[in-house]
Amino acid sequence: MSEIPTVSVSELVSAFREVVESALPRVCVQAEISNCRRSGAGHYYLTLKDERSEIGAVIWRGTAARMQLQPQDGMKVLATGSLEVYVARGTCQFIVERMQAQGMGDLEMAFRRLKEKLQKEGLFDRARKRPLPRIPRRVALVTSPSSAAVRDMIQVMTRRWPGVQLIIVGVPVQGDHAAPAIARGLRMAARIPGVDVIVTGRGGGSLEDLWAFNEEVVARAIADSFVPVVSAVGHETDVSIADLVADRRALTPSEAGELVVPSAQDLKRAIAHLSSRASRALRQRLAGLKQRLAGLEERSVFLRPQALINFRRQTCDELGTRLERAIDIQLERRRAELTAISAALDALSPLKVLSRGYSLTTRDGELLTDAEQVAEGDLLETRLADGSVLSRVVTDCDSPGE
Helix, strand or coil: CCCCCCCCHHHHHHHHHHHHHHHCCCEEEEEEEEEEEECCCCCEEEEEECCCCEEEEEECHHHHHHCCCCCCCCEEEEEEEEEEEECCCCEEEEEEEEEEEEEECHHHHHHHHHHHHHHHCCCCCHHHCCCCCCCCCEEEEEECCCCHHHHHHHHHHHHHCCCCEEEEEECCCCCCCHHHHHHHHHHHHHHCCCCCEEEEEECCCCCCCCHHHHCHHHHHHHHHCCCCEEEEECCCCCCCHHHHHCCEECCCHHHHHHHHCCCHHHHHHHHHHHHHHHHHHHHHHHHHHHHHHHHHHCCHHHHCHHHHHHHHHHHHHHHHHHHHHHHHHHHHHHHHHHHHHHHHHHHHCHHHHHCCCCCEEEECCEECCCHHHCCCCCEEEEECCCCEEEEECCCCCCCCCC
């Protein structure tokens, strides 16, 4: 042991850095980008990978500003740069100096194909998305029971609405068997009695870590659920197929808790505000009614009610007088019309003719107009202007022309 040199960790890492950075010159690496994120300082941190290996990489802000390409997950690139050892952690990372796009990675292509397929079927349509209940009584969380995401959701929901019942449907959220398990968990959660809303998701990660929520089986399970589903997958920049199909997307699991349940404090403040507004409105309404009543009390009809009676009585007298006058006018008009009609009838009456010396002779009520109509012995009635004369027909033998 005495022959083996003793060094500090810093000396060991520095030696490692010297070996790595001097042994391998600048190279051009063909890789696929994964787990890409931009820091607040403007640097890009990402993973370069192929089928068997991966390595962390950095694009410093100055380099990123000169690049025409904006790195994204799933993109195939040619990255030129060199290895560098991060002494503080003793890790090796690839410093990118230049980057050229070669196309999309396999996962990105699969994502876009499935997205296009489901979009054509209308699974992303806003019209089919259902509103979340205002105050859910029971919420099912379909996620990993040991993850930080489920702890965040539980903490946020119970703090905002202590009365909510949370049911955890434990499923794996990463790996080859995660997608079928998530789909089964969604179907199971929908069958739990009293569940008002389902939340599924997980924390952030690389495209591969989140891939279970880009599987068609999960998308179909969300679309088929008769209970509203909230998807909370990854961080704000991560958009999964589950997010697009779900009735509501939460940017993070914590935000899902805020979307699903209301804030008890906010509701109390809202109720207090509404109560105050209602009280103020009632007071204003009551004051208005009192003012109106006071105005009514000042009217003469209440101060001198007999005056109103006298006014109505006088009005009735005037109406009676007008009615009598109208009746007299109508009677006079009808009397004049009757006189005119009587005069016209009198002018046409046969009796008017008799007054001028004519007469009417009838036999048995039949008017005679010809002497041949009578025979000897017939009883005739002659109508004069004043009275009538009865006569009987006789044969005068002494008359000429007998």
